[in-house]
Amino acid sequence: MxxxxxxxxxxxxxxxxxxxxxxxxxxxxxxxxxxxxxxxxxxxxxxxxxxxxxxxxxxxxxxxxxxxxxxxxxxxxxxxxxxxxxxxxxxxxxxxxxxxxxxxxxxxxxNDANAAALGEWRFGAGRGAGSLVFVTVSTGIGGGVVADGHIYHGRRGLAAEIGHMTITGEGDRCFCGNVGCFEAVASGTALGRRATRLTKPGDNSLLRRLSNDGDVSARHVVEAARAGDATARELVEAEARWLGIGFTNLLHLYSPDLIVMGGGLANGFDLLAPGIRATVDERAMQAYRDVPIVPAELGDRAGLVGAASLILWEGEPGTALAMVQDEETKAGGLSGAREASHG
Amino acid sequence: MxxxxxxxxxxxxxxxxxxxxxxxxxxxxxxxxxxxxxxxxxxxxxxxxxxxxxxxxxxxxxxxxxxxxxxxxxxxxxxxxxxxxxxxxxxxxxxxxxxxxxxxxxxxxxNDANAAALGEWRFGAGRGAGSLVFVTVSTGIGGGVVADGHIYHGRRGLAAEIGHMTITGEGDRCFCGNVGCFEAVASGTALGRRATRLTKPGDNSLLRRLSNDGDVSARHVVEAARAGDATARELVEAEARWLGIGFTNLLHLYSPDLIVMGGGLANGFDLLAPGIRATVDERAMQAYRDVPIVPAELGDRAGLVGAASLILWEGEPGTALAMVQDEETKAGGLSGAREASHG
Structure with a gap:
């Protein structure tokens, strides 16, 4: 071994x-x-x-x-x-x-979101990217930024607390006390809450049938939308819009080569993707619109392998990055970044 | 020489x-x-x-x-x-x-905001800080992030487009086409526009007297607030709240050691500071609340000296940073960062 x-x-x-x-x-x-x-x-x-x-x-x-x-x-x-x-x-x-x-x-x-970002960058959906923002959307929203081969830490390692980025003045109060946090309007919890409000126990809606007339969760919404349920499709549409607004901010702020979406809600990525993309195309400035937004590949393994890489790849910015940088120097631009394969 | x-x-x-x-x-x-x-x-x-x-x-x-x-x-x-x-x-x-x-x-x-960020970090209000976010608030809002001794560039150098971070669903449409951009609600232009709407030519308000009954600008608001005018004070209060919401996002996203505010509206920094601080204290998570927010020191010289430093200090992350990093290694934390002086 x-x-x-x-x-x-x-x-x-x-x-x-x-x-x-x-x-x-x-x-x-x-x-x-x-x-x-x-x-x-x-x-x-x-x-x-x-x-x-x-x-x-x-x-x-x-x-x-x-x-x-x-x-x-x-x-x-x-x-x-x-x-x-x-x-x-x-x-x-x-x-x-x-x-x-x-x-x-x-x-x-x-922290777990940073480790997952690193895992996806080294071994998953972000292989070969010069930089990425990893967004985990489940109970809450967390994130991690990898740039120049390293996690972007900031003071005390507290950067990329993206769930508590204010993106609106409306919606339910976040557990942190504010109104308008990305997490409060776009997490799986927020989606489930909207679905629960829109339906009633015993109303025979597909959402309530899936939840056995209990509170509806994000997973139920994705399942119902996949089955073609109109209410669930509308909920997914609204959810994709909130995600798109948040992702557009992340593009403007970090200008990554790639956004990777993980977390429980990534199970519905195929359903959410068109709405996310439409919102980004509508809201992001021109120069940011061609940045790929892709689902995570490692599932619940991302944090583990990212954490392991802190030991196994310590101090190594990664072959892929070196390749990208060489190409940049040659080409005078970053256009080749997405094509570079992970060495 | x-x-x-x-x-x-x-x-x-x-x-x-x-x-x-x-x-x-x-x-x-x-x-x-x-x-x-x-x-x-x-x-x-x-x-x-x-x-x-x-x-x-x-x-x-x-x-x-x-x-x-x-x-x-x-x-x-x-x-x-x-x-x-x-x-x-x-x-x-x-x-x-x-x-x-x-x-x-x-x-x-x-780009000019990045150069100013670098100028303030090397020679101005950010001397000795390990990292900073520079925010310029005037006609629009721009920004630059310095971390680990370098400008945080992102793909194509497009990171820190903070003026087009969505922070609300209300307010006037931004020139970029969106509603809710930080710039659209918190720039000097936005402040002037609010003041213009709140008053009328010939109403004998201090704001209109200062503007000779033309459109009121942010500078007139600051001048009137300084003279104790109640309407202007309320406008400054609202402006400080928008700035505080945006700055809180910047703390959560970049976790800098310091935020430096420059641009034309920094002339009113002393008036805005209490409201900015109150909003950050209310909205930022506990661990970010002690980050200093200070006015820029270099005025319109920041971009020039920052641009010059790209030549004069090329490849040098700066003495101050090296000191901070040494201290971090020794102390196992970043607590000494703000005290380190620029060598």
Whole structure:
């Protein structure tokens, strides 16, 4: 077995671990329901137990470090989980220190959206792109920006908090307290909420039949739209418009070579894409309109392999990028960026 | 005389040239009204004439290159002015090629907001900051981001088009065709327009007296607010709120160490600051609220000295940044960034 990284993706619901190869291939996977209410010590105990299990089951593995992603806010440089809303009892936990002392290995920490951005850039939908913005649309909206081969961190690693970008003055109040956050109008939660309001238990609508007369979720909307339900199609149309407004802002602000959409709602990407594209074509300035918007390729593996790459590809901006930059220098422009393949 | 750069700031109204020292000091200045309607050849003729004049008047100057800024959209890597709305007859003009052939010197090109961001970072309000977002608020709103010692360019140098970030669904239609652009609600033009609508010629309001019963401008609003006029104070309050909403987005998206506000409306910064701060404190997530928002220091010199620094400091991320990064490594955090002085 070649050189590997131990990788962990700590979510509010599930803790996932893997042994990841330099190619991005996952050699082994484990998982456990996160003891999210039990405080940081219990969860760190889970991480250690899963790591021990992976190492024991793969004694021949040459593990050179641990790459870890967790919900923000967290400080990747300091290695500290500041206090994610989905994990009770975590307050400024020095996770890198704790794990590197436990295992005697280098440990790198990144927030989950940034790790997924890196994973998609190295191994998924963003292979060969010079830069990308990754947007995850599910319960909330998160994002990560890769530019010049590195995550764009900003102060304390807090850049790309795109879910709380104000894009309108209307809609429901966001959990953060504001009105108009991208997340509050365009997340899967927002879509489900609109669908729930538009229907009633017992109204025999397809949406309520799919939800067994409970609250309608984004998944139900996508399923109903796929079946041709008119209400669901309208909801998808409105959702695509909000996503298009937000994506247009991301184009104007970061000017990436590519936008990659992941998260649960990416399951409906094919349905959303025409509306997103129409909105971007209507709202983005001319020079930004030809930027591809594509679905993520790695699904729930993106964070794990992105976190692993922090160990396996540390300090390497990536072959693809070097190629793109060479081509830029030659051609005096970035036109070749999308065509460059990942070396 | 030490090593110098020739610098030019090509605006729609005025063309300014200077000899700039490595310290950022301006050794000599010239200017001319831009022949904005006469096409690119005429304006390039003006640039050459001003350059010749500066070189002739300072025969002892050791000029090592030409740094130039111009309105966007432009491609800084390719050295091409794509087609600024304020300059008639400019369409994909290879300005770097033309000027380097003319003078036999290296030429660098940057859009004006980016150059000003770099100028403020090296020599002005952003000295010592690891990263900053520069926002220029005047007729429109433009911006530039400096991170890790370099301008954040994105694809084709088009990042930080912050004036066309959608922040609301209301207000007048922007010249770009959308409703809700930051520029359309928060520029000096938008403020003047609101003031003009709120008053009438001959109503004896202070705003109309200052404007001689013509359209009220942002400058009149600031002047009247300074004199204690209640209507003007309310207009300033509303303006500060729009700026605060936009600045909060910039904090969430770029997580800079500092926001620097320049442009004509920065003349009213002291009046706007409390409202901007209150809005940011209300809307930004906790971790972003302590980021300083400060007025620009270099006025209309920012673009010139920033453009010059592309020649004089090429490839050097700057002493200050190196210091900050050393301190980060030592302290495991960015807390010392604002205190680091510019070496």
């Amino acid at each position: 070649s050189t590997l990284a131990l990788a962990f993706d700590l979510g509010g619901t599930e803790l996932r671990g893997a042994l990841v190869e330099r190619s991005g291939d996952v050699a082994a996977r484990v998982s456990a329901p996160t003891l999210a209410g039990a405080g940081s010590e219990a969860v760190i105990g889970q991480i250690i137990a899963l790591a021990d299990r992976l190492l024991k089951e793969h004694p021949q593995a040459k593990v050179i470090g641990i790459g870890m992603c967790a919900p923000g806010p967290l400080d990747p440089k300091a290695g500290i989980v500041i206090g994610p809303p989905t994990l009770a009892g975590w307050h400024n936990v020095p996770l890198i220190d704790i794990l590197s002392r436990q295992f005697g290995l280098p440990v790198r920490l990144e | 030490s090593t110098l750069a020739l610098a030019f700031d090509l605006g729609g109204t005025e063309l300014r040239g200077a000899l700039v020292e490595r310290s950022g000091d301006v050794a000599a200045r010239v200017s001319a009204p831009t022949l904005a309607g006469a096409g690119s050849e005429a304006v390039i003729g003006q640039i050459i004439a001003l350059a010749d004049r500066l070189l002739k008047e300072h025969p002892q100057a050791k000029v090592i290159g030409i740094g130039m800024c111009a309105p966007g959209p432009l491609d800084p890597k390719a050295g091409i002015v794509i087609g600024p709305p304020t300059l008639a007859g400019w369409h994909n003009v290879p300005l770097i090629d033309i000027l380097s052939r003319q003078f036999g010197l290296p030429v660098r090109l940057e």
